[in-house]
Amino acid sequence: MQSNETILAVNHLKINFNTYAGKVKAIRDVSFDLKKGETLAIVGESGSGKTVTTRSIMGMLANNAVVDGGNIQFHDKDVLKMSERELENLRGAQIAQIFQDPMTSLDPTMRIGRQIAEPLMIHKGVKKEKAMAQALEMMKLVGITDAENRINDYPHQFSGGMRQRIVIAIALINYPEILIADEPTTALDVTIQAQILNLMRELQDKISTSIIFITHDLGVVAGMADRVAVMYAGKIVEYGTVDEIFYNPKHPYTWGLLSSMPTLDTNSAELASIPGTPPDLLDPPKGDAFAPRNPYALKIDTEQEPPFFKVSDTHYAATWLLHPDAPKVTPPDQIIKRQEKFAEMQKAALAKAQHHQIEEEEEQQ
Amino acid sequence: MELDNAKKVLEVKHLKQYFNVGKRDEVKAVDDISFDIYEGETFGLVGESGSGKTTTGRAIIHLYTPTSGSIKFNNQEIIGLKDHQKMQQFRRDMQMIFQDPYASLNPRMKVKDIVAEGIDINHLAKDDADRSKQVADLLATVGLNRDHASRYPHEFSGGQRQRIGIARALAVQPKFIIADEPISALDVSIQAQVVNLLKQLQRERKLTFLFIAHDLSMVKYISDRIGVLHYGRMLEVGTSDEVYNHPLHDYTRSLLSAVPVPDPEYERTRTQIKYDPKYEDGSKKRELVEIVPHHFVQCSQDEIPMYQERAKEMGLSVK
CATH class of the missing domain: 3.40.50.300 (P-loop containing nucleotide triphosphate hydrolases)
Known part of the structure; x- marks a missing residue:
């Protein structure tokens, strides 16, 4: 898109x-x-x-x-x-940011539902209950299983991958x-x-x-x-x-x-x-x-x-x-291989475009 | 490498390393794994x-006392070894390179003292001049120069620090080196330098490596044989080409399908294989079975035909 x-x-x-x-x-x-x-x-x-x-x-x-x-x-x-x-x-x-280390970018003393809802409450002035409902939606969107029961858990109760999903949820909650x-x-x-x-x-x-x-x-x-x-x-x-x-x-x-x-x-x-x-x-x-x-x-x-x-x-x-x-210099072997592939891809794209054009012309006739 | 005639340097049998034994939070970090490492090869984990x-690497070098099992190094049982002299010899023969070059060097020691620590403990230098000469030679071997000897670790970049760590490991003339993620803290362009150095040292000094890493492309590149660990169990062992080109276990297939490849065409068409860990619930007794010559898969007796069938489908000759 x-x-x-x-x-x-x-x-x-x-x-x-x-x-x-x-x-x-x-x-x-x-x-x-x-x-x-x-x-x-x-x-x-x-x-x-x-x-x-x-x-x-x-x-x-x-x-x-x-x-x-x-x-x-x-x-x-x-x-x-x-x-x-x-x-x-x-x-x-x-503009939102997600950082490298999901272990240190979450507040260890705050429940994750609250952490996800916080940007909504601060930036959009959404009331707490509504923000929490949206946080729950976001948790489901980023694939946190059993979101209803986990919304009140703390970061340490999640694995590294799940924590990074939480970080993503926080970053994206305000679209x-x-x-x-x-x-x-x-x-x-x-x-x-x-x-x-x-x-x-x-x-x-x-x-x-x-x-x-x-x-x-x-x-x-x-x-x-x-x-x-x-x-x-x-x-x-x-x-x-x-x-x-x-x-x-x-x-x-x-x-x-x-x-x-x-x-x-x-x-x-x-x-x-x-x-x-x-x-x-x-x-x-x-x-x-x-x-x-x-x-x-x-x-x-x-x-x-x-x-x-x-x-x-x-x-x-x-x-x-x-x-x-x-x-003129000769690049490393691996790069030459890559360039050959590029030439092939361009040729294929060109052929496809021509094919497309011919088809269109035929259709017009 | 000719595996049939190769000499086994390290034999690990039924190694178990549990933590908090008997408590509620008992962890079976390594649960009954067995593998051999041959002389002069690089075995990737x-x-x-x-x-x-x-944990496997640390148990082998005896940083932990294993819960049970057997570790034989040059036919010498290491677990429970009481003979002080033999133990010291073992500690000389086997050295370790650590993951984090920032944490594994003492910031208050000069490079020459870091590198020479093993030399001092083992009394390998005749006098001070000999010690300095050995240190200078070691630094030259790893691509640093003798002026670096009187500096402190903070004066070096990550790649240089890792070279100091390698020089320290080489100081006692080891035969076997355990490299635990030696390059994962380094930048891409520096990683290749360190890997090339390790390979060069292996050729020159006939070293055997146990290479531990999570970067699958790098492990494939550096290793002769590979073992795939999951939940403390060894699921597949074979030559690196075999394991990567003809993976038999579902977990290995899933792991390989997740490796990002620097090729956009490939990435656009990549299909990821899902793996269901329920398979390893421990309801069946599974052991490593040789399906194709030198290619082992962990399976139970009734699963052997299934893996043999898989191997045949890939055009391999079943043992």
């Missing part, structure tokens, strides 16, 4: 943290937009700025964070310029326009993870929320996302539709990420790994921050930051390799 | 949280 209506636009966002060691440039010029009903996945390593980006959207930055430029447009208003009161109305009502899911399944087992992801997909269809999904698990991204943004060292280095990122990646960092994860049929003796560690953002390197770890780095990478090069209308990558004058 | 993976 996607439309082209943009509900959130982040423009040239820059965020620094003042620490005793100096200024940490956590977000260095990040721009993206979110369309109604879509799922945008942000992937990257820890420290790449995924979480800081979403916290700034919620107006929940730490005290030592300084916005160094840019804006976050939500319904023609800049979130970064909102007052604390306006932000309170935003959080939990229009927010945007749901930010920050590693929502990382703490869960694969079977439970699959259930929670299915639940999120179902609920998205039902209430057409847009989801910003933060994760480092590319397997989860492949199953959830409509579009993907890859972040490295406080910047987005590549973004595109899920098929474009997985089957036709252009940035060497995306290549590295995709090939360093073994799939169930990886058999090679050595796993392709990205050498080195992410850069220190106290003093980001000159030029492309990924250059020191990049086996495909060009001389210009150490001098000048690459701009975004257009691959298709929806797909952009910030790497000098896409410059017309850049030398 | 997979299962969900609470399945008993970590």
